[in-house]
Amino acid sequence: MKKIGIIGGSGFIGSYNTKKFLLEGYYVKVSTTDLSKKEKYEHLKALPNSENLEIVQLKLENKDELKDFLEGCAIIVHGGTPFQLDFTDPKAELFDPTIIGTENFLAAIQNVPKVEKVVFVASVAGFNTHFPLLPGTKKEGDQVDENDPPYMNEEDHPYAQAKFIANQTVEKFIKEHPNLTFEITTVSPTGVMGKALSARKDSTSMGLQYLFKNEIAPNPFVQMFYDNNIDFAMVDVADVANGIFKAATSTGIHGKNYLLSSESYKMSDITLMLNHKAPEGQPSIIYKNDLAKKELGIDFNSARIPLNQFSE
Template sequence: MTKVLLTGKHTTGGSGFIAAHVLDILVKHGHSVTTTVRSEAKAEHIRKAYPDVKIDFKIVEDIAVEGAFDEAVKIEGLEAVIHTASPFHFNVTDTKKDLLDPAIIGTTGVLKAIKKNAPTVKRVVITSSFASIVSAGLGNAPDHTYSEKDWNPVTFEEAEQNPSFGYRASKTFAEKAAWKFLEDEKPNFTIATMCPPLVFGPVIHSTSLSSLNTSNQRVRDFITGQYKNEIPDTGTFIWVDVRDLALCHVKAIEVDAAANKRFFITAGYYSNKELGQIIAKNFPEYKDQLPGADVKGGDYPEGGIYKYDNSRTKEVLGIEFMPLEKSITDLVKSLKNLS
C-alpha cells in the first residue's frame, strides 16, 4: 500500500474524467488515497460513490494560484502524487489566463509544494498529452512515427492565436516545465509523464451530458443526432480508453522502471466514421439519430496517417490495450444514465 495524493476535478468535465478513473484504480489496488477537490460538496459526491472506503480530502479551489498545493501536500508519510488537474476545453476567452497559466502554474506549483512541504514523496506522475508530442506543421505525416522522443514545437506567439494552439501549448509548456524542474531543482522524487491522445470510455461520477470531457463529446453528438447529415473530420486519429490510461498512472507509482520516463499512451487508430458504425452495430435504438451508410465525412485521410510507437507503455507499464468497440460500447452504456 502506498500513501497517494491525487489532484483532479473528479466531478466535472476535462481532467476530472481521468481523475475519477485513477481514483477507482487506486482504491482497487489498495492504496491509501487523499484527493483534492474544489469544494466540500464535491468531496461528499465522492464519499457517496465509495461508502466503504476511507478517502481523505484536501480542498484546492484554484490550481492556478501560486501556492495552491502548499497545504494539500502536507500529509504525514505521503509517498506519491498523481497530478491530473489541468484544463482541456476550448471555451476560452483569454488563452493565457484560461489555458496556459492553469496548466503551467498548476504543474510547477504542485512540484514546488512537494519539494518544500512533502519530503517523503518519492514518485510524481503528471498527466500530459499527445498535444505535447504532435507537430501541427507535419499534418497527417504518413512517413512519421510519433514516440516519446517527439516534442510539439509550438511557440508562445502561436499559442495565443487560437484555443486549439493554446491547448496544445499549455500541455507542452507544462510538461517541459516539469522536466526542467527535475533538472534544475534535483528533488528527492522522480517524475513520470503520461501523454494520451483522445480519451474515450465510460463516465463515472458525472451527472450530465453537458459536462463530458472533450473526447467523449463526439460520441454524445452521434447519439443525439448532431452528425446525422454529415460526419465531421476526425482531427486526431489515435485514442486510448480512460481505464487503460488510469491504470498507466497507477502503474507509474508501482513500477520502479517508470521513474523519470515519458509515456506515449495510445491503443491505436480510430475515425469518427468508425465511432458511428460501432454505435449503430451495438445500439439499434439510436438508428434514427445516427448518420446513414451513405452520409459522407469522418473517414481516414486518403494519403495515410502518421504511425505511432507505444512500445514503452506496453513494456514498462505492462499495459494491454482494450479494443475500440469495447471502449465505445461501455461509454454509450454509461451515457444512457445521464441527461
Template sequence: MNIAIIGGAGFIGSHVTQNFLAAGHRVRVSATRPEDTVRYAHLNQLPGASDRLELVQLDLLKADNLPDFLYEQEVVIHAGTPFQLAFEDPVGELLDPTITGTKNLLDAVAQNPTVKQLVVVASVAAHNTHFPLDIPGREGQVVSETDTPHFSDQDHPYAQGKFLADQEVRKFVDTYKGDCAVVSVSPVGVMGKSLSKREDSTSMGMQHLIRNKIAPDEFFQMLYDQDATFAVVDVKDVASAICSAATTPGLHGRHFLLSSESYPVSDLSLMLNGKAPVGRPRTVYDAGASESVLGIDYKPAIHFLG
C-alpha cells in the first residue's frame, strides 16, 4: 500500500515507518526540512528505504500543502503534533499546531477519495489532561475509553491541545459520510529505545530526567516529591498498535488506549538504571480493547526501561 506518515521521523513515528517498510509498503514521511540529511539519516538507513521511502515537505498549518501530500495515499497516520514541555507561546507553539493542524488534515482527508484509513495518534491527555496524575476526584480508579474524559484549562497546554484536537476528531467522525475509516489511539507515557540519535527528543529527554532524578521545573519536582504514579508503554508496542489500527477493517470511530503498567516515578528511575522496582505495578489505564482488537501483547515496563 501507499502509506503517508505525518511525523514519521519522530520518536514514535520512526518505529511506525520502520514497521511499514519492513512489511513491504511504500511510505511517504512528512519533513519540515527534507534537505537536512542528518535529521533524517536514521530513516534512510532502514531496510527498504532506498526504493520505498519518500520524504516530502509538509506544514499542516498550510492547508494547501495537504492535497499533494495525500495524493494517491491509501493509509494516513497522523503522529505529527508538537511534543514539548517548555514553551513561551502556548497558542503558537502547542495549541494552534495541534488543533488547527488536525482540522486541516481531517478536511483534506474528507476531500481525498483514495484515503481509506486514517489513524490519529492522540494521547492519554485526550482522556485526562491531568496526566500523569490521576483524574481529580477519581484517584485510584481505572480509566477506560468509555469513561467521561477529564479536561481542565489549568493543565499543561500540550495536554489541552491533545484533548481539543481529539474533540475535533470525534466531531468529524459524527458527521463524516465518506469511505475513510478514522481511528484514534491514545498512548500513555511512551518510553523505550529511539531509532534516532537526535538530541532534541522530548521523549528521550524525559527518560533522561527521570533516570537521573533531575528536576528542571516545578512539574518534575512535584513528580519526585509526590512519587507520582506514572503510566508507561513501550514505543515498539505503540508502533505495532498504530500499524494494526491502520490495517484492520471495521474500526471507524474507535478509540484505543495504549498502556502497559503504572509505577511510582521512583520505580521508573530504578528500572531506567537497570534495577528492579521496589513495588508492584498498578493498572490506571485499561488497554484491554487494544489487546483484544489490535492484538497487542504489552511488554512489562522492566523489559523496555532497562
C-alpha cells in the first residue's frame, strides 16, 4: 500500500483529495495546522477506508515537522496554502505562508528518499492574477490556455499575486534541478464549486457560492462581479480531485501545469442556478481544458452540476 501525504487534506478541495486516494487504496497522511481543532478534520474519519488515514500536525514553516510529515511518502500533494478574500496583513497572512511555505517544501522534498511524485495544487492565478477578469493581454471573446504567457499585475488581489509567485518559484526550481529523481506536476483550477464534505464554515469556495447565491458583496472586489455581470470560470471540486489523482499517478508529465476548468457563466446566471432556476444565457469556454482532457483523461462536468449540489 503506497503512502501519500496530502498537505491541506482536510480543506474544501483537500477533503475530496483524501476521499479519492482512500477509495483508490492508498494509505493517506493528512496535515492539519492544529490537532486540537478536531472540527477541522473529524469529517475525514467517516470516509470509506478511513482505517488507512493518519492525521498529523504540520506548519510548513516548521522544517522539523515538515521533514517528519514527508518521511515515507511516495506521493506528495501540496494544497495547503491559504485563500482568503479579506485580510489585515497581506505579507503575514498570504505572501509568507504561500511563498516561504513553497520554498521550504521544495528544499525539504529533495531529501525524501521514497518520493516518486509531487503535485502542486496551484491556481488559475498562476496564469492570470487578474482572474476572474481576463489578463491584460486579452479582450472579450479570447480564450486562455497553458501556452499563453503568464500575466501578473501588482494591483491585483494579494492572494493571486502570492500564488503567481509561488508558481514561478516551482518552475524556477524545476529548471535549476534537471536531475531530480521524482516528477513535479502542477494543476491550476479556476473557481472551484460544489458541496463541502464537512460542516466547516470557513471554506472560501463555500463562502463564495453563498455570496453568489444571495448576491452579497462583502467588499468592492466582489461587488464588481455583480456590477459588470462578469463571466466566471468554474470547475467541479470532484473534477479537481480527479485531476489531482490523475496527475499524481501518471508519469512523463514532469514540469507541466494543467488548467482545470469547465464552463464560464455570467454572474447573473450563476445566481439563478444557485437558486434552482435555469440560466438565461449559454455557457462559454474562456479557460481551455484541452490539455487536461488529452493528457489526464478528464471528462469535465458541466458547471451546473456542482452549483446544483451546493444549492441542495
